[in-house]
Amino acid sequence: MGSFYIINHKLRIIGKLNNRQIVLKKVKVHNLKGIDLTLNPFELIVFTGVSGSGKSSLAFDTIFQEGQRRYIETLPHSAKRYIEEIAKVDAEVILGLSPTIAIEQKTVHKTPRSTVGTIT
Structure with a gap:
């Protein structure tokens, strides 16, 4: 049996959904123009692409x-x-998403006297 969700007061069905999958449908953020994506958690997931591609x-x-x-x-x-x-x-639609933590890449300006405490 598929999973059900309600949008605009209409009942729609998306295909079989593994309870652990993360499903994104019609995402429109910046350069992302209505993409659909299904991710399997507990696997290494990498987003790659040219600059400005929406990673x-x-x-x-x-x-x-x-x-x-x-x-x-x-x-x-x-x-x-x-x-x-x-x-x-x-x-x-966004299904199967749990609370998230993000680690952003940023340049660290360190000196020879820097410690983990002074650069975090």
Whole structure:
């Protein structure tokens, strides 16, 4: 049996969904123009492509952002009032996403006297 979700008051069915899969449908973020994607967690997943092809948009502005937003929704109102609201990702469907953590690449300016504590 497929998984069901409701959009615009219409019942739609997407194909068989493994309970552990992450499914993204019609994602429209920056250079991503309505892409569909199914990811299998617990596998190494790499996004590659030329500059401007949407790698960061997919990883940070879609998957990470939506995972964070959903996590914050689970917090009590007393905690949410101290957290800046995160906008919902422009996608028709995002299923199977758990809370997310992201590690961004950034240049570290270190000196010979730098320690882990001074550069983090």
